[in-house]
Amino acid sequence: xxxxxxxxxxxxxxxxxxxxxxCNPISGHATLYWYQQIxxxxxxxxIQFQNNGVVDDSQLPKDRFSAERLKGVDSTLKIQPAKxxxxxxYLCASSPRQGTGELFFGEGSRxxxx
Amino acid sequence: xxxVEQHPSTLSVQEGDSAVIKCTYSDSASNYFPWYKxxxxxxxxxxxxxxxxxxxxxxxxxxxxxxxxxxxxSLHITETQxxxxxxYFCAADNYGQNFVFGPGTRLSVLP
Numbered sequence: 611x612x613x614x615x616x617x618x619x620x621x622x623x624x625x626x627x628x629x630x631x632x633c634n635p636i637s638g639h640a641t642l643y644w645y646q647q648i649x650x651x652x653x654x655x656x657i658q659f660q661n662n663g664v665v666d667d668s669q670l671p672k673d674r675f676s677a678e679r680l681k682g683v684d685s686t687l688k689i690q691p692a693k694x695x696x697x698x699x700y701l702c703a704s705s706p707r708q709g710t711g712e713l714f715f716g717e718g719s720r721x722x723x724x
Numbered sequence: 725x726x727x728v729e730q731h732p733s734t735l736s737v738q739e740g741d742s743a744v745i746k747c748t749y750s751d752s753a754s755n756y757f758p759w760y761k762x763x764x765x766x767x768x769x770x771x772x773x774x775x776x777x778x779x780x781x782x783x784x785x786x787x788x789x790x791x792x793x794x795x796x797x798s799l800h801i802t803e804t805q806x807x808x809x810x811x812y813f814c815a816a817d818n819y820g821q822n823f824v825f826g827p828g829t830r831l832s833v834l835p
Contacts, residue, residue, distance in 0.1 A: 643822060645825075650828075651828065652728075652730075652815075652825035653813070654825070655818075655823070658822045665821055665822070666818075666822055701767070701768070708820070708821050708822065709756070709817045709820035709821045709822060709823075710755075710756045710817060710820070712758070712770045712773075713758075713768075713770065715768050715769070717766075717767050718767060
């Protein structure tokens with residue numbers, strides 16, 4: 611079974627620039643999550659999709675972050691404009707059901723904002 | 725929403741000793757408590773989980789206990805080995821929709 615795919619693995623940008631991350635979940639997984647993991651901290655939920663609808667985006671900084679899940683499969687997370695404090699690993703995860711059971715994480719996209 | 729605390733933040737043990745990591749949660753409605761292991765530069769991976777209708781669960785050298793009254797749960801690793809060295813995250817479900825993670829415990833198993 612193919613795992614969760616993410617790209618790019620690494621990205622370095624200057625502050626005020628924009629960046630986009632892509633995620634392809636495990637086939638058939640209805641729930642997709644984007645987590646932000648700052649160095650030395652636990653993953654923090656940014657946004658959760660159920661199919662192509664948003665379930666929870668309460669912690670997404672909507673003035674600079676946006677996300678979409680096209681046709682209930684792939685998802686894109688965008689940051690514009692980036693700030694220094696956005697430096698983190700952005701983890702995409704998927705699961706068959708929300709709120710229970712295993713989360714299958716991708717390898718993550720490491721963002722460095724200079 | 726849910727809030728999860730985790731202690732200690734770092735833990736060093738000698739190979740063969742036991743390690744215990746403790747977590748507390750705030751929402752008494754939470755029912756599902758997974759533990760994830762994250763090796764350096766790798767993705768988090770589920771190692772064990774427990775549901776609220778169970779007080780203890782064991783899988784080889786790993787066990788998890790849950791005290792719903794006190795709202796805390798613990799990870800126990802026995803006969804630790806160098807490959808157990810990693811960061812461990814506890815989590816709790818948030819309104820049955822998603823998961824709130826603790827800040828993590830860095831476990832070092834010294835040979």
